[in-house]
Amino acid sequence: MSLVEACRPAPAGPLVGVSDRPAGGSTTTAARDAGLRDGAGSLPSDYRATFTKVNKVRFVSSGHAAGRWDVDVWANEAAQKALASRAREAPVGAVVVQEHYEKSSGLAGPVMVMEKRAQGYAPEHGDWRWAIVGSQGQLVRDGVVDSCAGCHDDAPMDGLFPIVE
Numbered sequence: 001m002s003l004v005e006a007c008r009p010a011p012a013g014p015l016v017g018v019s020d021r022p023a024g025g026s027t028t029t030a031a032r033d034a035g036l037r038d039g040a041g042s043l044p045s046d047y048r049a050t051f052t053k054v055n056k057v058r059f060v061s062s063g064h065a066a067g068r069w070d071v072d073v074w075a076n077e078a079a080q081k082a083l084a085s086r087a088r089e090a091p092v093g094a095v096v097v098q099e100h101y102e103k104s105s106g107l108a109g110p111v112m113v114m115e116k117r118a119q120g121y122a123p124e125h126g127d128w129r130w131a132i133v134g135s136q137g138q139l140v141r142d143g144v145v146d147s148c149a150g151c152h153d154d155a156p157m158d159g160l161f162p163i164v165e
């Protein structure tokens, strides 16, 4: 797959482009706060307390179903340093969490996680682990997710796209 094809700003698969939210919007107030639930253990549950928010102002995602989501990006120390220095390699243990909010309504969408694992975890995809937690806090995917890696493989910083602060 060419770079252009892989990273075209369009829904790259149901996980990125299509909401898991039932038509008619949220039924719970908790859904407004997807980041605080732990997605069956796949999210670092206290990331909002322990991670750094990378972006100052919530911005429109260009990579994930372009135009649909406002996003916030949180990074643990290792990931934050890698992002800030535009490192060519991310250190093992780096974790980045991207929260998605419907631009139209502000309602919480999925929370997406990347975790740099030890060498050999997924050598063909930079040893990143992927997790997607749905708007209701449910675990959607966890592991090596081809639809995510297919685009992030082409990112300039060892699988990471720069986040404008």
Ligand code: HEC
Binding pocket: 006, 007, 008, 009, 010, 012, 015, 016, 060, 061, 062, 063, 064, 071, 073, 096, 097, 098, 112, 113, 114, 130, 131, 132, 145, 147, 148, 149, 150, 151, 152, 155, 159, 160, 161, 162, 163
């Ligand atoms: C079509 C390309 C594309 C696909 C597919 C894609 N991403 Fe991204 N991703 C991006 C871009 C571009 C950014 C930079 C911020 C933005 O525009 O959302 C990003 C940012 C991120 C970040 C913040 C870390 C960083 O790279 O800056 C995480 C975490 C993330 N994506 C997870 C995922 C997961 C999980 C999937 C699979 C469900 C996925 N992405 C699929 C393009 C993509």
